[in-house]
Structure formats: C-alpha cells, structure tokens
Amino acid sequence: MQISTLQFQPRPIPTLFLLLILLPLFLSLGFWQLDRAQQKRTTANTMETRRKLPPLIVSEQPVTAEEIEFRTLSVSGQFVPAGQLLITNRKHLGKPGYHVITPLRLQGSNRHLLVNRGWVAAVNNHPPAIETPTGPITLSGETNIPSPPAIELEFDLHNSILWPFLTLENYRAWSGLDIFPFVILQSPDSPHGFGRAWASARPGEGMHLGYAIQWFAFGLLSLALWLRLSLTRLSSLVTAKENR
Template sequence: MAALLMIALTARLGFWQLDRAAQKQALQAQQAQRGQLPALDAATLARTPEQSVAQLQRTVRLQGRWAPEATVFLDNRPMAGQVGFHVLTPLRLDDGSAVLVQRGWVPRHRLQRDLLPPVHTPDGPVSLLARVIAEPSRLRELGEPALTGPIRQNLDLATAARETGLTLRPLVLLQLDAPGQPSGTDGLRRDWPAPDFGIERHHGYALQWFALSALGSGLLLWFGWLRPRLSSRNDPET
C-alpha cells in the first residue's frame, strides 16, 4: 500500500509541475503579446496595483526629469558574469507623479565595494523608452539591511516613496536603448536578458518526479510479482 501511495504521489507531482509549466508558457505568451501593443504614455500608465499587473511587459514612452538625488544602486546584480549594480532613479512626470526607473547596469569596483561608479544623469527634460516590469527581485540579506545611503541590497516602492516623498506610480520601468540612439552614453549597460519564467525548471522537476514514479513502479513489479514467481519456479519443493 505504501508503495502504491508513493507511486501515485510522485506521478501527481509530475503532472502538477507540467501544469505549472503550461501556466508559465501561457503567461509568457500573454506578456509577449503585450509587448507588441502600442506604447503607453503618462496618461495611460498605471496608477493602481491592479492596472500595473495588467501592464507588465508593455512598452512605455515618457517625458520627464530625473531626480538624481534619489538614485539607488542595488548591489550584487550580475550581468554577463560580472558583479555590479542596477541603477534606479525616479523620473518626475509633468502631472506631479513619478515613476521608478531601472536605468541600467554598471560594474562594481573590484577592491572598493562602496565606491560608486560614475553615472551621467541629464539635468533637463528627457525622453524615455522603457518596459513595465515587476519590482526588483529581493536578495537574501545577512544581518541588518542598509536602510539609508545609495547602495542597497533591496528596494521596494513603498520604501522609495517614503524616503523621497514622491508620489510613485505602482510599478517599475526598465529603461531600453531607443532605436537610432547610441547606447552607453550615460555609462550604463542595458542589454537586459529576456524574462525567465522558469518553464524549463518545471519540466526538469516533472521529469524527476516521473522518474521516481517509474522507479517505484519497477520496484513494486519486481518485488511484488516477478521475484516471487521466479523464486517459486526455482524452488524444487514447489
């Protein structure tokens, strides 16, 4: 009975992982379709959390002014095998609100971890091409997190709004290089990797669960049926 339960449970977990992979594939397709929709502007950009979820991966074109005094460097954010920072700066919009922008990536100094790399931030109005993303992923912090200063391990919208006093839209924008414009003039890299939905990971887990289920089935077949029959055939007293 225990063996049958183990076989059924592992098979069920395998199908559950396949179902999760299918859900992630549907989400990936949905967000890819959103990326093909017309670009949002300040008037149509989300003002509520519910709207921001529906706008994930949408393209955005905005005009505004940077708030460089509120720039934050998120530490331990690798790119192409290098350790560095994600640079986040609020962009003030004409209606008085602001939006937090992940502007790009810069490498960290190899010897001085607290040395800030140079990042050029224009003083006047700027035009921005970006994509709507979720809040930056949270990293595990050892000890007390740094609550002030430009270098942080993590940053959420509530903290950014409280520290800056800005009325932040409930989303984060990932800045993109505009077509026809030179990239890297501000010292930032923006060759962002494609979003990872973890589809292959779910397929891998499903394969592991199905392998365990198959192993359990094989052992049950061997010890519960084949081995006793072979033993009885070879027993001279039977």
C-alpha cells in the same frame, strides 16, 4: 516437483512508504512542474503580444502592473536624484557593477516611476559617480515587476543606497514616494542611461517539462517496486514449511 506461483500480498511498510507517501509526492511534483510550464508558456505569449504594441504614454490613470507588463512605455518628467539607489552585484560581460535605479516624477504630477537606467561598472570595488539630469526629459522603456531573490537576505534600508535587490515595498518604505507598481527598463535609445543589455529571450518551458517527466518516472518506479515487493512465490513458502 513444485510449481511456482505468485500471490499478491501487499506488505504494510512498502505500501505505506512507496504507495501512500512517495507515489503521491512524485505525482504532485510532476503536475506542479506541468503547471509551471504552462505559466511560462502563458508569460511568453503575453510577452510576444505586448512587445508588438505601440508605446503607451504614462499618465495619471490608475493601471495595474499585470495589465501592462512587457509593454513599452513613454514617460515625461524629471529625475529625482535624492531617491536614487544602486543595486549591487550586477554583472555585464563578466565585470562587476551596479544597476542605477532613479525615480522619475511625472510631469504635472506628484507620482513617481522608478527607472532602471542600466549598468555601471564598479571602480575599485566602489560605485562610480552617477550623473543625473534634473531638467525635463522624455524617455521610454519596457515595464518590469521586480521580485526578491528566492533566498531574501535582510539588510538595513536606511543606512545605505547600495541594495542587494529591489522591491517596490522596500522602496516605498525607504523613500515615502508615491510610485507606480512597476519599474521601467530604460530603452537603449533613450537619453541619460547607462549599459542596457536587457534579457529579451522567451521564457523557456522545456526545463519544467523535463522535470515533470523525471518526477512521473520516479512515481512509476515507486509503483513498479511496490508491485514487485507485493508478489510472493507460494513455492518458496511451501519449501520453508517443509524444512521446519
């Protein structure tokens, strides 16, 4: 009669693959998702706090985008139609269209502020005529920092006013204007705008927490599998020797 006992004997290949490669990878991905969740939580708290503040009047005073992101601004000046762009592939209620980006030259200044005036529908897959006043106006809107998509497609800045996305760097290179480091999403009650149903939901952290749990579970599974493969039954080894 043989008594089965287990002996801990780590094997080189499972140790290398499961313990030294997969486990650190899964743990790092899990902590990265926790960090992303914290970033979303911080952004959401900042958004809620700043949206409750009274409108800030834009002036020549230098200001960073991070300081006033999500703040409501009030600005006076004149639109510059020559610097107007249309951002393509924007949908509203399932219909294709464009976002209208128009620079506003501040009153008594040479600085410009880009205004997203909202959504306009495409006409037979072509942009419609855009009415842009040239006289003095005052409008308000929430600050926004545009960013390129995850996969940034190259396009010619100088051959068309139809752009797939907006970045401030590209706009400066194209227009040569001195612009503020943010864009205003024009408020629905401000004049001379178009369709303005801006997303206002609180950034969610739940997705990142779910991904973190998933990666940590994969790490735990890798550790459990490595432990299982590292245990050897001594009775099986004895039997194998006796059969030789």
